[in-house]
Amino acid sequence: MNIPPGFEGNTGNKVCKLKKALYGLKQSPRAWFERFAKVMKxxxxxxxxxxxxxxxxxxxxxxxxxxxxxxxxxxxxxxxxxxxxxxxxxxxxxxxxxxxxKLKYFLGIEVAYSHKGSSSLNKKARMYQRLVGRLIYLAHTWPDIAYSVSVISQFMHDPREPHLQAAYRVLHYLKGNPGKGILFKKNNTLALEAYIDADYAGSLVDRRSTIGYCTFLGGNLVTWRSKKQNVVAKSSAESEFRAIAQGLCELFWLKIILDDLRIKWDGPIKFFVTIRQLSILLITLYNTIGQNILRLIGISSKKN
Structure with a gap:
């Protein structure tokens, strides 16, 4: 940096102390966040x-x-x-x-209002990498394209003609369904529900499995995800159990948000899985917890 005007003399072994985070520095976002959070506290x-x-x-x-x-x-x-x-x-x-x-746009999402609730609308894009990047953003308010976008986004580094055609098919679907969005209705009953499923070695490229889940709060869809697992599952049981674990993490995160908002709700968290997932979950719980409980009961009875 240049010496400030009016400063003369030997500048050896001297530095400038930054008293304020300037716009454009890499420290600026953190400084702004700390400043705003401090004021709000x-x-x-x-x-x-x-x-x-x-x-x-x-x-x-x-x-x-x-x-x-x-x-x-x-x-x-x-x-x-x-x-x-x-x-x-x-x-x-x-x-x-x-x-x-009133809220109209936020982070590229357009919000429209009706007498029944609010609905989020989205737009289209061009070029493969830019297109897929925008489709990923669209998937935040279009749960029905979440799986398709998760598949075509796996070929961002080396897209071919079939990948581009697949992306165009997603665009054709969006074009044929303009104005669709997510409707949030007022509901007097509060229920936290999740639907979870997974395939086994569904990817023909690396044989990794794909999970999918969606969560509902008060009958309104709030979060959803379709994602390929990070590791190759050795069995369908492992694939299903990883899907259950990720779904539970999502439910616990939503529960934390509800607690922070002081929304009192003591009802059960409904967890919808397939019969296969349920059998895997029961067997795993029995092998990891049930036997230990029985063992502890046996030890305590011997001591008595």
Missing amino acids: EFGYKQSQGDHTLIIKHSASEGVTALLFYVDDIIVTENDKREKHELKQRLATEFEIKELG
Whole structure:
């Protein structure tokens, strides 16, 4: 860097101390995140343990205000108008903010509203690598293309004509179904459910298995995934058990988010699997837990 104007003399063994993170430095995002999180904590907000970009505050009137932010784009949702007004005033004293009104676009996702709920809409793309990259983004709001996109995304490094044709078929499907999205309905009942399945050695390239799961909260689809496993399963039982494990991790993560929002729900977590998965799960639980329980009971009875 150049010597600041007005500074003269020998500059040997001297350095410049950076007092403020400048825009464009690699430390800037971390400095901004720390600054924003610190200010929000001073306002009485807490970071979610499940997602650190989710900041929540519960008011004395049992209201809740939640902020979800990405760099300098922030979504605010609440059921406490007074807290929302105070939040806007406090943020205005600390930062230069601009309220854009009702949510329309966020991270490339368009949100449309109806009397039944809100629906997320998406767009198309071109070129294979750019196309697949955008299709991956589209899969965040189009669960029905999740599996197809997970397959064609495996050939990003060396795409051939059949891969391009497969990507075009996904585009044809999207073109034939414009305006479709995910509808979030109001529901008085709160239930956490998951549907999980997996194949065995389904990939003809490396014989790895593919898992798929989707989770519902209050009857609304909230998360889903279709992904090829990282290792080659030695048996169909191993493939199914890995799928169950990943589905359970997703459910526990959603439970953490609900706890952070102080949503009281003591009902059971419904876990829907195939009969084959259920038999594998019961056998595994018996071999790993059931025998140990029986063994412990036997030891304690001998001591008595």
